[in-house]
Amino acid sequence: MDCVTKEEIKKFAQQIGIDLVGFASPDCLKEYNNFLKERENLGYSCSIEERDIQKRISPEFILPEVKSIIAIALSYNVKHEIKYYSRNYGIISRSSWGVDYHKVLKEKMEKLSEFIKSKCQEVKTAYLVDNNPLLEREIAYHAGIGWFGKNGLIINDEYGSYIFLGEILINKYFEPDVPQKTKCGGCDLCIKACPTKAIVEPYIIDANKCLSYITVKKGKIEGKIAKKMGRRIYGCDTCQQACPFNKRAKKVIRPEFVPDKLLPRHDLIKILNMSKKEFAEIFGPTSSSWRGKSLIIRNAIIACVNTKEKSCIEPIKNLLKSESPLLRGYSAWALSHLCDKDKEVVAEIKEALIEEKDEFAKEMMAKAINRLKG
Ligand code: SF4
Ligand code: SF4
Numbered sequence: 001m002d003c004v005t006k007e008e009i010k011k012f013a014q015q016i017g018i019d020l021v022g023f024a025s026p027d028c029l030k031e032y033n034n035f036l037k038e039r040e041n042l043g044y045s046c047s048i049e050e051r052d053i054q055k056r057i058s059p060e061f062i063l064p065e066v067k068s069i070i071a072i073a074l075s076y077n078v079k080h081e082i083k084y085y086s087r088n089y090g091i092i093s094r095s096s097w098g099v100d101y102h103k104v105l106k107e108k109m110e111k112l113s114e115f116i117k118s119k120c121q122e123v124k125t126a127y128l129v130d131n132n133p134l135l136e137r138e139i140a141y142h143a144g145i146g147w148f149g150k151n152g153l154i155i156n157d158e159y160g161s162y163i164f165l166g167e168i169l170i171n172k173y174f175e176p177d178v179p180q181k182t183k184c185g186g187c188d189l190c191i192k193a194c195p196t197k198a199i200v201e202p203y204i205i206d207a208n209k210c211l212s213y214i215t216v217k218k219g220k221i222e223g224k225i226a227k228k229m230g231r232r233i234y235g236c237d238t239c240q241q242a243c244p245f246n247k248r249a250k251k252v253i254r255p256e257f258v259p260d261k262l263l264p265r266h267d268l269i270k271i272l273n274m275s276k277k278e279f280a281e282i283f284g285p286t287s288s289s290w291r292g293k294s295l296i297i298r299n300a301i302i303a304c305v306n307t308k309e310k311s312c313i314e315p316i317k318n319l320l321k322s323e324s325p326l327l328r329g330y331s332a333w334a335l336s337h338l339c340d341k342d343k344e345v346v347a348e349i350k351e352a353l354i355e356e357k358d359e360f361a362k363e364m365m366a367k368a369i370n371r372l373k374g
Contacts (some may be wrong), residue, residue, distance in 0.1 A: 022143030093235025160249030
């Protein structure tokens with residue numbers, strides 16, 4: 001008799017608050033070798049993706065004895081809704097409203113692993129959330145967690161696509177579950193809604209245009225794309241908001257994913273003035289902190305320009321003296337958009353330029369002065 005069955009694992013997972021569980025073969029990713037090569041050749045991969053294709057399709061690099069993958073999903077479709085009262089509010093992806101999901105999922109997968117280990121001798125596991133090169137969505141698809149939507153996300157009939165994914169690699173064989181066919185049909189609402197046309201064709205996403213990546217990308221953001229960011233300061237939910245499957249998806253009561261420090265995290269002025277300590281307090285417990293304070297402030301500066309919010313001008317001026325060259329450059333850029341031909345502002349940027357040593361900041365400041373001079 002088997003030491004533990006799939007049904008027992010699914011039942012325990014449900015008891016500890018995991019919404020969905022499925023099983024996949026570790027070989028299920030091998031078929032994506034050419035897909036990944038083609039994506040790379042077309043320039044659709046982004047800088048945070050692992051370049052070594054073998055690492056993306058080989059779970060055995062993480063657990064050499066792996067015989068199955070247990071895929072899990074947890075809905076973050078909480079009943080809470082955020083009301084963006086004023087233009088001074090930046091938008092944060094729903095996935096980062098509450099506490100860092102990596103922590104929440106890891107705890108649940110640890111419990112699930114311990115449960116299996118309590119039933120079976122010599123079981124080895126490795127659990128992963130998002131912080132590894134493996135193709136997570138493809139694993140979830142093969143494990144029957146959901147089907148691929150044209151926006152490249154996994155959609156579950158009951159929970160929609162607002163689901164966090166995790167995987168347990170295990171050295172024990174389980175019969176794989178059956179993948180589900182797409183149910184998008186003739187719908188193309190996500191493709192139409194995408195502000196940057198990042199869904200280049202159904203199921204194919206150009207990550208370099210996708211705002212979920214752009215908002216966490218280091219350095220400069222191309223001007224045309226920055227405009228499309230609107231007030232987004234972390235991530236993008238637009239294609240998910242457009243999806244009819246999310247409109248009728250089940251809501252969950254999960255206090256850990258409800259934002260408790262709502263106002264400071266969304267208040268653009270507060271973000272622009274934020275110290276290291278305040279960043280650690282306000283953003284630290286959430287997944288939106290992983291790329292650091294400067295990127296969130298850069299995005300807040302861009303949001304101020306996109307909303308033409310004059311109350312941002314004074315805090316942005318202070319950033320001309322920031323420790324970060326990225327922010328010194330972006331503050332000059334923003335002032336040139338928010339302060340039409342203002343001689344005092346030109347003088348302030350000129351003064352900053354005299355002191356400036358960083359090439360990027362210098363270039364942004366010089367361009368800003370020219371723009372302000374008209
Ligand atoms: S996350 Fe935003 S930018 Fe990316 S594909 Fe969806 S709508 Fe487009
Ligand atoms: S919006 Fe329509 S096309 Fe896009 S994922 Fe949802 S159902 Fe599919």
